[in-house]
Amino acid sequence: MSTDQPPPRTARRLPIVKFIILLVVALLVLVAFVGRDRVLASLFGPLDLRPVDFSSLVLGPNPNQFLVCPPDFCAATPHMASPLFAVPVAELRQRWMDLLKTRPNMETVTADDQALQYDYIQRSKIMRFPDSITLRFLQAPAGGSTLAIYSRSHYGKSDFGVNEARVRSWLAQLAAP
Numbered sequence: 001m002s003t004d005q006p007p008p009r010t011a012r013r014l015p016i017v018k019f020i021i022l023l024v025v026a027l028l029v030l031v032a033f034v035g036r037d038r039v040l041a042s043l044f045g046p047l048d049l050r051p052v053d054f055s056s057l058v059l060g061p062n063p064n065q066f067l068v069c070p071p072d073f074c075a076a077t078p079h080m081a082s083p084l085f086a087v088p089v090a091e092l093r094q095r096w097m098d099l100l101k102t103r104p105n106m107e108t109v110t111a112d113d114q115a116l117q118y119d120y121i122q123r124s125k126i127m128r129f130p131d132s133i134t135l136r137f138l139q140a141p142a143g144g145s146t147l148a149i150y151s152r153s154h155y156g157k158s159d160f161g162v163n164e165a166r167v168r169s170w171l172a173q174l175a176a177p
Contacts, residue, residue: 047154049109051119052134054148064159065152066167070138073148079164082138082146083171089116089145093137095174096147122166130154131163 059065059076069078085092093116100106100120109119109132116137121130136148149170151163 047121047130047132049119049132051110051117052150054136054150057150060152062157064156064163065150066163067151068147068149068167068171070140070146070148073138080167082148083175084140085145085175087145088143089137089139092145092147092174096135096137096170099170099173124162129156131159131166133166 054069054074057067057074057076059067066080067074067076067078068080068082069076070082073082087095103122105123105125105128107121109121111118118135120133120135122133123130131151131153133149133151138146138148140146149167151167153159153163
C-alpha cells in the first residue's frame with residue numbers, strides 16, 4: 001500500500017476554513033474598535049454627501065442608481081418621469097414627512113425647507129450599507145405638485161434593483177389617498 005496518497009478532501013479544506021474564520025473574526029474586531037463607517041470608508045472610499053443639483057446632475061455609469069424627474073428639470077435623462085400629484089406642494093411634502101416616520105434605518109443629512117430639497121441616508125438591513133436619497137418638491141401647473149428623486153448606492157456596481165424598488169414604492173405610497 002502506497003503512503004503517497006493525498007489527504008482526504010476535508011483535511012485539504014481545513015486550512016482554508018480556518019483562514020476564512022480568522023479573517024471574519026479580524027474584521028469584526030476591527031469594526032468593533034474602529035467603527036463600521038470608518039472601515040467601509042477605508043475599504044470603499046468616503047461617502048459623497050455633496051448636495052445634488054438636479055440641473056447639472058450627471059449619472060454615473062453603474063446601474064446602482066435611480067432618478068425620477070419631471071420633464072426638463074434634470075440635466076440627466078431620468079429613469080422615470082415624475083408623476084403629477086393633485087395636491088399643493090405643502091401637502092405633498094407633508095405626506096412625505098409622514099411616510100418618512102415609517103421608514104427604518106433612515107437618517108436626515110440635510111433639509112433645505114426654502115428650496116424644498118432634502119437629503120437622506122438609508123442603510124441596508126443586514127450589512128448596513130448606506131444609500132443616499134435626495135428629494136426636491138416642485139410646484140406643478142394648476143396648483144398640483146411633483147418631485148424629483150435621486151436614489152443611489154455608494155458601494156458596488158449593482159444594487160439588485162433596490163433603489164428603483166424603493167423609489168417606486170414611495171411614489172405609490174405618496175399617491176395613495
